[in-house]
Amino acid sequence: MAELHLLSPRGFIANGIYAGIKIRQTPDVGLLIAEAPASAAAAFTTNRVFAAPVKVGREHVAKGTLRGVVINSGNANACTGKQGEKDARRMCELAAAVAKCDCKAAEILPSSTGIIGHLLPMEKVERGIIEAGQNLGASAEHALAFGDAILTTDTKRKTAAAQFKIGKQTVTLAGICKGAGMIGPRVAVGAKAKQATMLAYLTTDAQIAPTVLRKLLQDASDGSFNAVTIDDHMSTNDTAVILASGASGAKIAGPKAVKTFAAALAEVTQSLAYQIAADGEGATKVVTVTITGAKTPADARLMARAVANSPLVKCAMHGNDPNWGRIVSAAGLAGAAFDPDKATLTLQGTVVFDKGTPTVIDAAAVSSALKEKEVRVDLNCRLGKSSATVWTCDLSKEYVTINADYHT
Amino acid sequence: MAELHLLSPRGFIANGIYAGIKIRQTPDVGLLIAEAPASAAAAFTTNRVFAAPVKVGREHVAKGTLRGVVINSGNANACTGKQGEKDARRMCELAAAVAKCDCKAAEILPSSTGIIGHLLPMEKVERGIIEAGQNLGASAEHALAFGDAILTTDTKRKTAAAQFKIGKQTVTLAGICKGAGMIGPRVAVGAKAKQATMLAYLTTDAQIAPTVLRKLLQDASDGSFNAVTIDDHMSTNDTAVILASGASGAKIAGPKAVKTFAAALAEVTQSLAYQIAADGEGATKVVTVTITGAKTPADARLMARAVANSPLVKCAMHGNDPNWGRIVSAAGLAGAAFDPDKATLTLQGTVVFDKGTPTVIDAAAVSSALKEKEVRVDLNCRLGKSSATVWTCDLSKEYVTINADYHT
Numbered sequence: 001m002a003e004l005h006l007l008s009p010r011g012f013i014a015n016g017i018y019a020g021i022k023i024r025q026t027p028d029v030g031l032l033i034a035e036a037p038a039s040a041a042a043a044f045t046t047n048r049v050f051a052a053p054v055k056v057g058r059e060h061v062a063k064g065t066l067r068g069v070v071i072n073s074g075n076a077n078a079c080t081g082k083q084g085e086k087d088a089r090r091m092c093e094l095a096a097a098v099a100k101c102d103c104k105a106a107e108i109l110p111s112s113t114g115i116i117g118h119l120l121p122m123e124k125v126e127r128g129i130i131e132a133g134q135n136l137g138a139s140a141e142h143a144l145a146f147g148d149a150i151l152t153t154d155t156k157r158k159t160a161a162a163q164f165k166i167g168k169q170t171v172t173l174a175g176i177c178k179g180a181g182m183i184g185p186r187v188a189v190g191a192k193a194k195q196a197t198m199l200a201y202l203t204t205d206a207q208i209a210p211t212v213l214r215k216l217l218q219d220a221s222d223g224s225f226n227a228v229t230i231d232d233h234m235s236t237n238d239t240a241v242i243l244a245s246g247a248s249g250a251k252i253a254g255p256k257a258v259k260t261f262a263a264a265l266a267e268v269t270q271s272l273a274y275q276i277a278a279d280g281e282g283a284t285k286v287v288t289v290t291i292t293g294a295k296t297p298a299d300a301r302l303m304a305r306a307v308a309n310s311p312l313v314k315c316a317m318h319g320n321d322p323n324w325g326r327i328v329s330a331a332g333l334a335g336a337a338f339d340p341d342k343a344t345l346t347l348q349g350t351v352v353f354d355k356g357t358p359t360v361i362d363a364a365a366v367s368s369a370l371k372e373k374e375v376r377v378d379l380n381c382r383l384g385k386s387s388a389t390v391w392t393c394d395l396s397k398e399y400v401t402i403n404a405d406y407h408t
Numbered sequence: 409m410a411e412l413h414l415l416s417p418r419g420f421i422a423n424g425i426y427a428g429i430k431i432r433q434t435p436d437v438g439l440l441i442a443e444a445p446a447s448a449a450a451a452f453t454t455n456r457v458f459a460a461p462v463k464v465g466r467e468h469v470a471k472g473t474l475r476g477v478v479i480n481s482g483n484a485n486a487c488t489g490k491q492g493e494k495d496a497r498r499m500c501e502l503a504a505a506v507a508k509c510d511c512k513a514a515e516i517l518p519s520s521t522g523i524i525g526h527l528l529p530m531e532k533v534e535r536g537i538i539e540a541g542q543n544l545g546a547s548a549e550h551a552l553a554f555g556d557a558i559l560t561t562d563t564k565r566k567t568a569a570a571q572f573k574i575g576k577q578t579v580t581l582a583g584i585c586k587g588a589g590m591i592g593p594r595v596a597v598g599a600k601a602k603q604a605t606m607l608a609y610l611t612t613d614a615q616i617a618p619t620v621l622r623k624l625l626q627d628a629s630d631g632s633f634n635a636v637t638i639d640d641h642m643s644t645n646d647t648a649v650i651l652a653s654g655a656s657g658a659k660i661a662g663p664k665a666v667k668t669f670a671a672a673l674a675e676v677t678q679s680l681a682y683q684i685a686a687d688g689e690g691a692t693k694v695v696t697v698t699i700t701g702a703k704t705p706a707d708a709r710l711m712a713r714a715v716a717n718s719p720l721v722k723c724a725m726h727g728n729d730p731n732w733g734r735i736v737s738a739a740g741l742a743g744a745a746f747d748p749d750k751a752t753l754t755l756q757g758t759v760v761f762d763k764g765t766p767t768v769i770d771a772a773a774v775s776s777a778l779k780e781k782e783v784r785v786d787l788n789c790r791l792g793k794s795s796a797t798v799w800t801c802d803l804s805k806e807y808v809t810i811n812a813d814y815h816t
Contacts, residue, residue, distance in 0.1 A: 049740030049748045079733055079748060081765035116733020117766045182720055182734075184741075231719040233734070234741035311639040311719065311803075312590055312811055319812030325487055325524020326590075326641070332457030333592075333642035340457045340487060357489035358525045395719075396812075397805040403720055404727025404804075 004161035005143040009172040009205040011035050011245025013136040016149030019128025021074035021114070021121060029128030030149030032201060033068040033099045033136060038243040040066035041213040042109060043187035043221045045238035051078035052088040053110040054237060060092065060109050064210025066243055067103035069201060070095035070110050070129060073152050073178075076197065077112040077120050078236035087120045088112070094126055098133025111239050113152055113178065113197045147176040150199050153402060154180045156279045160271035162264040166206070166257050169250035173264045175202040177240075177272040181281040181403065183230035184309075185238040189218045197235035198225055200272055206261060207246035209253075216262050217242050224269035227301075228391045230280040231399075232309040240269075277391035278373075282398030285373050287317050290389045291331070293381040299336035300388035306334035307377060307390075314395035320370040322363055324352045327377060337383055346378040412569035413551040417580040417613040419443050419653025421544040424557030427536025429482035429522070429529060437536030438557030440609060441476040441507045441544060446651040448474035449621040450517060451595035451629045453646035459486035460496040461518040462645060468500065468517050472618025474651055475511035477609060478503035478518050478537060481560050481586075484605065485520040485528050486644035495528045496520070502534055506541025519647050521560055521586065521605045555584040558607050561810060562588045564687045568679035570672040574614070574665050577658035581672045583610040585648075585680040589689040589811060591638035592717075593646045597626040605643035606633055608680055614669060615654035617661075624670050625650050632677035635709075636799045638688040639807075640717040648677075685799035686781075690806030693781050695725050698797045699739070701789040707744035708796035714742035715785060715798075722803035728778040730771055732760045735785060745791055754786040 007014055012034055016027035042061040044054045060066065070091050077084050092108040099108075112120070132149075136142070147157055161174035177200035179185075185198040221240055242265075252261045277286045289308045294300035307313055310330040316323040324345055331338050341356035348369035351359050415422055420442055424435035450469040452462045468474065478499045485492045500516040507516075520528070540557075544550070555565055569582035585608035587593075593606040629648055650673075660669045685694045697716045702708035715721055718738040724731040732753055739746050749764035756777035759767050 047737060047740040048744075048746040049737050076733070079736055079761060079764070079766060081749075081763075083765075115731070116737060117761065119766075182737075233718050233720045233738065236733070236737045236740065310641050311807070312641045315808050315811030318808065321813065323523070325484070325644070328487055329455060329457050329524060329590075329644045330641060332455040332644065336456075338456040341489075353487060353525065355489075356487070357491075358487060358527075395808060397808045399719070400723050400726065400803060400805045400808065403723030405729065 004172065004174055005140045005159065006147060006174045006176050006203055007138040007143040008161060008174050009203045009245060011205055011247035012203050013138050014142050014146035015132045015136045016145035017128055017132045019124045021072055021124055027145050027149035028073045029125060029132055030071045030146040031068060031095055031132045031136065032146055033101060034243050034245050037065045037067060038245050039208055039210050039213055040064060040243050041189055041210060041217040042239060042241040043189045043217055045235060046186050046188050047234050047236055049236050051076050051112060051237045052080055052084035053077055053112045054239065055085060056088040057109045057239060060106050066109055067101060067107035068095060068099055069241060070108055071150050072125055073113050073150055075112060075114040075118055075120050076116045076237050078116040080119050083119055087122055091125060091129065094129045098130055109241055111199055113150065113199055113237050116236060150178040153281055154178050154279055158272055158275035160268040162267050164260055164264050166250035166260065169248050171204065171206045171248050171250045173204040173268055175200060175268045175272055177276060179276040180279050181230055182233045182235045183228060183276060184232035184234045185225045186234055187221050187225055187238050187240050189214045198238045198276065200225060200240040202242040204244045205248035206244050207251045208244045212258065213242060213244060216265055220265040220269045223266060224273035227389060228273040228276050229305065229308050230393060274391055277393050280393035281402045282396040283393030284318065284396060285375055285394050287375045287377060287392050287394060288389060289377045291379050291381065292387040293383055294386040295337040295384040297386045300386045302334040302336040303331045303338065304388045304390040306330045308392035311395055317375055318394035318396050320367045322347055322352060322366040322370060328353055331379055338381055342382040344380045348376055412580065412582055413548045413567065414555060414582045414584050414611055415546045415551040416569060416582050417611045417653060419613055419655035420611050421546050422550050422554035423540045423544045424553035425536055425540045427532045429480055429532055435553050435557035436481045437533060437540055438479045438554040439476060439503055439540045439544060440554055441509060442651050442653050445473045445475060446653050447616055447618050447621055448472060448651050449597055449618060449625040450647060450649040451597045451625055453643060454594050454596050455642050455644055457644050459484050459520060459645045460488055460492035461485055461520045462647065463493060464496040465517045465647060468514050474517055475509060475515035476503060476507055477649060478516055479558050480533055481521050481558055483520060483522040483526055483528050484524045484645050486524040488527050491527055495530055499533060499537065502537045506538055517649055519607055521558065521607055521645050524644060558586040561689055562586050562687055566680055566683035568676040570675050572668055572672050574658035574668065577656050579612065579614045579656050579658045581612040581676055583608060583676045583680055585684065587684040588687050589638055590641045590643045591636060591684060592640035592642045593633045594642055595629050595633055595646050595648050597622045606646045606684065608633060608648040610650040612652045613656035614652050615659045616652045620666060621650060621652060624673055628673045628677045631674055632681035635797060636681040636684050637713065637716050638801060682799055685801050688801035689810045690804040691801030692726065692804060693783055693802050695783045695785060695800050695802065696797060697785045699787050699789065700795040701791055702794040703745040703792040705794045708794045710742040710744040711739045711746065712796045712798040714738045716800035719803055725783055726802035726804050728775045730755055730760060730774040730778060736761055739787055746789060747791065750790040752788045756784055
């Protein structure tokens, strides 16, 4: 699978270039173009404060087809009023023009990520779009360049892909994403959606109806992007988009094919979400919080998020401190049904609290187990059959360093 | 007012001693005794996971009178099962015995604060209670010793007091509290209450009925303790107790006297809450977040808490970074009605965002203003008439240091 990339699914070309928006000299403007109209769905932030590109993107994806995506990093084009909206529309116009595919601005979805509250440096952005359009291609290098153009405080590229058969045809599904801080997405397909700067772009050469794609993207997002949190700060720009070119000829229709496609989509999006947690600002480890036996699915999610978002739990994880009382108390404060006298808490496989009472543990051994790059926190509530998993990371001094001085 | 202390209201004696529970050699066991049965009310954590002393305390305060409070720091007696409950009851028994006031265990309210999930070292606790009981008194030093016995990661004592006249009688109201981490209290009077380790003890020599006292304590808590957050981690042990000895002879009955008493209670509890924010773990400044013009009081509180709890906002405040987009986006993600196109955000008195658009600011000047020990964040939503204020602090590396290594 290692060789698959965002442009492995047939029917797409892309590019990314450095236009001088970011200080760090890596690509900051990118274009992804479908060679023919692609079936499309997108999920956006549900923050009441949403960026101009989110507003424009919602409009443009509403019909269920897109010809491409234009993105910039280094500036979120959020809280920028009417001029911001004009700028987002201008990005689409230019992208449509340089894509040389006889498409309209209304078929391009724009995305931006970076600082909030500053107008886009449009001269640089425009020059960047034109330059990116001059060398579109489908190679792995083109995929890399586009992918790099969405990164901000990320320290690693985040990519995933899957291949499967529908009848005799091979379908490829690939994705890239960005996100390391301001991560607590709760994206939704449709007009009323939520936000945190997580951007994800998915391509596939399957043939699939927009209505089906929308539902599958929402389900996949709920189990992946919407289940990762770095700082629970839902952004103004969160966007997850999937474009289906249909170029494989494989039709996703009927329960079996839909199930197969959904499984691949879940695999790819969950891999991306996990990579976001692993690259959380200042993170040294991923913490996977799993709640089982909750009374309702909503209760399970509430508790998983409360544990994953507690700065006290995250600091304890950073210090390899088996201070599990913080985990149990976080579950208790979530507003969900929870009875500590029925619950069992397991840290890295060791039961530390069982039915209201601490177990006798070797604290040094548990602490040592917490030094792994992957920490599992499992809380069985024994109140019902619902479960939820949330991925997060530890809270380090480095997170403070990064965020106390992002602006200046 | 500087000379007033917890034992200035007539009718109370107290003491605190070091019993060896905490590593730091400062008092960790304390007794506060009312010389005659006192009218009493208490508000407790609303966490589903509540400590043994909270369970016992709820029972003991139910009748509306108490003879005293027994407290220990260094161990929260939470998640300790049946043995924990026995230990909390034993603390009350011993306190009643050593108080030499012919009172019963059921008239004593117990509190504990410290690490969760460890049984109390009862030998030390018992010895401590007996020793503290041998030298009860009403001096400022006795008040100090009791106050010090509730501190854990606090770096400062937190005290407040007020005096007022009811007719010709002078009434004194005083309070102490502790809290620096695991602070996000939402305490409630009555059986169904929430939690975060904030402990507050209030004394007054007013004569007041328990039913009135309960209502006034809930109202005061909502505007003070329940409006302060360090890490939004509601604890298992949060408790606010008020004892009214009646020794001043001043009767709080009738709207005017109740209003006067409520104002003094608000003043004292708000001062204590502010002191908690100022002494937040690793804090270098207090951030006062005020939401005005919200559609409903609940919306105002939701937005104020979302801004105050955002790690991104708190880090920006630490770095004196006028990165106000984080504040606006936090308000937008709160789940409250909010329209950025109607809102105005003011940072330290400077309008930085107005009706959907950034204002032109001198970023260096605003950054410089953020260096103050007190930072004001004011967001006017222009959607209604409701407002809310929440106090928090900045997020520093020191917070991570303290909490990555609290246990070991």
